Amino acid sequence: MKCSTCQAKAAIEIRRHNAAFCGPCFTAHLERQVQRTIESERMLDPGERVLVAVSGGKDSLCLWEILRRQGYETTGLHLDLGIDGYSPEGRKKTEAYAELHGLPLQVIEVRQETGFTIPELADRTRRPPCSGCGLSKRYLMNRAALEGGFPVLATGHNLDDVAAILLGNVLRWQVEQLSRMTPVRPASHPRLVKTVKPLIRVTEREAVAYCLLRVLDYHEDECPNAAGATLLLYKDIVNQIEAVSAGTKQAFYQEFVKKLQPRLAAGETFTLRECEVCGQATTREVCAYCRMMERARQKTVQRGRVTRTVLEVPPA
Ligand code: AMP
Ligand code: FES
Ligand code: ZN
Numbered sequence: 001m002k003c004s005t006c007q008a009k010a011a012i013e014i015r016r017h018n019a020a021f022c023g024p025c026f027t028a029h030l031e032r033q034v035q036r037t038i039e040s041e042r043m044l045d046p047g048e049r050v051l052v053a054v055s056g057g058k059d060s061l062c063l064w065e066i067l068r069r070q071g072y073e074t075t076g077l078h079l080d081l082g083i084d085g086y087s088p089e090g091r092k093k094t095e096a097y098a099e100l101h102g103l104p105l106q107v108i109e110v111r112q113e114t115g116f117t118i119p120e121l122a123d124r125t126r127r128p129p130c131s132g133c134g135l136s137k138r139y140l141m142n143r144a145a146l147e148g149g150f151p152v153l154a155t156g157h158n159l160d161d162v163a164a165i166l167l168g169n170v171l172r173w174q175v176e177q178l179s180r181m182t183p184v185r186p187a188s189h190p191r192l193v194k195t196v197k198p199l200i201r202v203t204e205r206e207a208v209a210y211c212l213l214r215v216l217d218y219h220e221d222e223c224p225n226a227a228g229a230t231l232l233l234y235k236d237i238v239n240q241i242e243a244v245s246a247g248t249k250q251a252f253y254q255e256f257v258k259k260l261q262p263r264l265a266a267g268e269t270f271t272l273r274e275c276e277v278c279g280q281a282t283t284r285e286v287c288a289y290c291r292m293m294e295r296a297r298q299k300t301v302q303r304g305r306v307t308r309t310v311l312e313v314p315p316a
Helices: 023-040 058-069 087-101 110-114 118-125 129-147 159-171 175-179 204-213 230-244 248-266 288-312
Strands: 012-014 019-021 049-053 073-080 105-109 152-154 194-196
Touching: 012 204, 019 023, 023 058, 023 204, 049 058, 049 129, 058 073, 058 087, 058 204, 073 087, 073 110, 073 129, 087 105, 105 110, 105 129, 110 118, 110 129, 118 129, 118 288, 129 152, 129 288, 159 175, 159 204, 159 230, 159 248, 175 248, 230 248
Parallel strands: 049 073, 049 152, 073 105, 152 194
Antiparallel strands: 012 019
């Protein structure tokens, strides 16, 4: 197989584009594609300060590298989730990348910020770790962007991520979530920052190939809480369909965003206001994050009482 651009020996085939590339042409192709996504979706303006959410995994390091190479003024944001055997490595890889390129990086330790690590939060609230984790990440990322005065926050969600999330939302007809599934979420309230997903046309496989070719040292492990998660099943199903019908994955997401999402969004009628506890944007009196944290704190207090009672019982 030959490179579609320079006719050298191809290193990677992209079936949905009916193309193959050698290493250098592939990295150039991917960078061009991300830049085109940024421009066509009006994600970033030249010279705009961007806060990039970086976990240390392949997608977010690939994103940071591309934005850096394209000349955007980036600051990294890493959330240390406090997951034993997993979080330290992601933090190390993120810090190493920032140091190598002399880029600013903000690290937020979730435990220091909230009083709980993600596993402790899951235990206290009896919610699956991924649900409390997702909510905390969105909340803390938005707050960090607002406090740092960043007009935009970029995440490394790739095509596999958004196609799997879309399938999950369709299977349960989660209309509210579907109506918000856009590559760009505008700042629809003064306490919400604009968020963008520049990698929506890049697959997981392409992000890995890019990291290998650019020699980016990324954290390879999956979060231990993801094992058995339905999102992985949905990714697998979408990939099985893609294997027999190349291009379906991209069409599934892109055509949804073009044809259905605007209609769903037009039917949405909710008003955002400020959370009575923290001031961030919410549709309720108190936002979902503050409600979750209150439950976690109550559980901790209850447990404290139980522990004291047990201690006060004299030994038999
Ligand atoms: P995930 O929800 O783990 O698939 O991650 C989606 C995107 O969220 C990543 O590509 C990152 O941009 C961002 N992200 C996930 N985990 C972290 C983290 N611990 N710190 C900073 N950003 C993160
Ligand atoms: Fe959040 Fe795994 S990354 S629970
Ligand atoms: Zn709140």
